[in-house]
Amino acid sequence: MGENRPFDVLNGALNKPVIIRLKGGTELRGTMTAYDVHMNIVLQEAEQLENGEVKRKLGTMLVRGDSIVFFSPS
Amino acid sequence: MGENRPFDVLNGALNKPVIIRLKGGTELRGTMTAYDVHMNIVLQEAEQLENGEVKRKLGTMLVRGDSIVFFSPS
Amino acid sequence: MGENRPFDVLNGALNKPVIIRLKGGTELRGTMTAYDVHMNIVLQEAEQLENGEVKRKLGTMLVRGDSIVFFSPS
Amino acid sequence: MGENRPFDVLNGALNKPVIIRLKGGTELRGTMTAYDVHMNIVLQEAEQLENGEVKRKLGTMLVRGDSIVFFSPS
Amino acid sequence: MGENRPFDVLNGALNKPVIIRLKGGTELRGTMTAYDVHMNIVLQEAEQLENGEVKRKLGTMLVRGDSIVFFSPS
Amino acid sequence: MGENRPFDVLNGALNKPVIIRLKGGTELRGTMTAYDVHMNIVLQEAEQLENGEVKRKLGTMLVRGDSIVFFSPS
Amino acid sequence: MGENRPFDVLNGALNKPVIIRLKGGTELRGTMTAYDVHMNIVLQEAEQLENGEVKRKLGTMLVRGDSIVFFSPS
Structure with a gap:
């Protein structure tokens, strides 16, 4: 699967501003402080x-x- | 995954007022007293x-x- | 997760009147006699x-x- | 979970007329002869x-x- | 669950004409030759x-x- | 389940032209070269x-x- | 399942431009650098x-x- 993994993107974005698109089209913007x-x-x-x-x-x-x-x- | 976990937000909100957005767009407001x-x-x-x-x-x-x-x- | 669990609400409602909202918006009303x-x-x-x-x-x-x-x- | 279980309703309805509501709103009527x-x-x-x-x-x-x-x- | 099982209906229909209703309302008609x-x-x-x-x-x-x-x- | 299995249809179609209908109604046409x-x-x-x-x-x-x-x- | 597997397509597209179609019809275009x-x-x-x-x-x-x-x- 290459050298990178998709969750590296989440980890790299900790404490940084992100955009999230939800099913239905609503979007959220904020600083990501945790994920699982x-x-x-x-x-x-x-x-x-x-x-x-x-x-x-x-x-x-x-x-x-x-x-x-x-x-x-x- | 950093020092925080998403469910910490749930735990921190126990017995406090919260807003929940549901699929379909309806929202609920109330005091959260339990989660799983x-x-x-x-x-x-x-x-x-x-x-x-x-x-x-x-x-x-x-x-x-x-x-x-x-x-x-x- | 605090002292309470969400299913306590179901247990506490046995043999009592309840309202259930379904996906799509239909609602049901009746006396709950069992759950799993x-x-x-x-x-x-x-x-x-x-x-x-x-x-x-x-x-x-x-x-x-x-x-x-x-x-x-x- | 009380003395009753939801599937008791299915068992009690074997060989009897029932109504089933499907996602999307269509309903079916007939005699139930089996379930799993x-x-x-x-x-x-x-x-x-x-x-x-x-x-x-x-x-x-x-x-x-x-x-x-x-x-x-x- | 009674003497019958739902999949008996599938087995009994092998090599016979059937109607299948799909989510969204489309229907299919044909001779069923296999299922899993x-x-x-x-x-x-x-x-x-x-x-x-x-x-x-x-x-x-x-x-x-x-x-x-x-x-x-x- | 009879002598045939549904995935036999996939196997028999390898390297042949196929039509696929997707949820939502879009259809795809092409030569199938792999499945899982x-x-x-x-x-x-x-x-x-x-x-x-x-x-x-x-x-x-x-x-x-x-x-x-x-x-x-x- | 033949000699090929569907994920070979993902692996072969690493670091190359791709198009992704999402449920709901939105499409994305970019260079794929990771998958799981x-x-x-x-x-x-x-x-x-x-x-x-x-x-x-x-x-x-x-x-x-x-x-x-x-x-x-x-």
């Missing part, structure tokens, strides 16, 4: 985006891994 | 929100973990 | 609600756990 | 209902458990 | 139906079990 | 069809098994 | 496409395997 093998992710200073616009601020948030489509360090 | 490894969650004094407005009050509620998109201490 | 670890639930004198109105009465009903969004003792 | 632990169910003299009306008669039918929302002895 | 424990099914001289009309003929077909809602010997 | 127990499938000279028309050519393609509704040697 | 047995995939210089047009550039991206419909070396 199910890809459950904790964001701090999280914002919920709809169509690229900040819809609201949510502070700390636990996102279920099975709701995630993709994850991108921003 | 499946992320099944118990809320007290729970309210069901639609578009940010309280739609009804439901008292005690057990929410299935696999219906949850994200969880946020409020 | 999959959250499969038996209701007696069950009623199917749509938009808060009783749509029909169904007597005894077995509800599949994986169809359930939340469960609330009423 | 996955809640796969066999109906005899089965009818498919849409909006409470008989849409067609299907004779013997095997219904996949994971398509079922609820099951009710009629 | 996942309810994956092989049809010969298969036809795809939409709203009860033959939409096209597909010859041999392997249908994934997890796409099936119900199965009926026709 | 999850029904993940490799097509060569693959084409994506919408409503029976070639929408685009995609060359080599790996199709996830859990996206497949049915598979037909063409 | 769940088909989780890392893209570099990733772009999100809607209807064949670049909607935005996302840099590094981790795509969850269970969101993927198909994968094509481009």
Whole structure:
């Protein structure tokens, strides 16, 4: 599987800003402070985006891994 | 996986007010009094929100973990 | 996980009236007489609600756990 | 989990008329002659209902458990 | 679980015409020549139906079990 | 389960043209050169069809098994 | 299962440009630098496409395997 593993991307993004796209199209933005093998992710200073616009601020948030489509360090 | 684990957010929110977003967009608000490894969650004094407005009050509620998109201490 | 477990809510609701919200938005109301670890639930004198109105009465009903969004003792 | 188990409802309904609601809203009516632990169910003299009306008669039918929302002895 | 098992219906339908309803509402008709424990099914001289009309003929077909809602010997 | 097994259809279609229908209705056409127990499938000279028309050519393609509704040697 | 295995396509595409189609129809384009047995995939210089047009550039991206419909070396 090459020298890299997908979860290296999660590890490399700890304490950095990330974007998460959820099933259904909602996106979240925040600083990732924790993740686990199910890809459950904790964001701090999280914002919920709809169509690229900040819809609201949510502070700390636990996102279920099975709701995630993709994850991108921003 | 860093020093933190996602479920620390659940543990830290015990007996505190939280917001839960469900698949389909419905949101719930209440005081979390229990959770388990499946992320099944118990809320007290729970309210069901639609578009940010309280739609009804439901008292005690057990929410299935696999219906949850994200969880946020409020 | 605190002193309480989510399934305590199910156990505490045995033989009492409950409301169940299903994926898709349909709700059921009835007296819960049994449940199992999959959250499969038996209701007696069950009623199917749509938009808060009783749509029909169904007597005894077995509800599949994986169809359930939340469960609330009423 | 009390004295009763959800699958007792299935067992008690053997060879009796039942109603099954499927994901998506279609309902089936017939005499249940077999089930298994996955809640796969066999109906005899089965009818498919849409909006409470008989849409067609299907004779013997095997219904996949994971398509079922609820099951009710009629 | 009574004297019968749901998969007896599959076994009894080997080499006979059957109707399969898929999630989403599409139906298939053909002669079943094989199945497995996942309810994956092989049809010969298969036809795809939409709203009860033959939409096209597909010859041999392997249908994934997890796409099936119900199965009926026709 | 009879003398045949569903995966015999996959094996018999190696290096032959096939049609795959995906959840959501998109169809793919190509020459199947590999498959595995999850029904993940490799097509060569693959084409994506919408409503029976070639929408685009995609060359080599790996199709996830859990996206497949049915598979037909063409 | 023939001489080839589906994951050979992933391995052969390491460090090459690929197209990924997601459930819901969104497509991603980028250079694949890692994958795992769940088909989780890392893209570099990733772009999100809607209807064949670049909607935005996302840099590094981790795509969850269970969101993927198909994968094509481009």
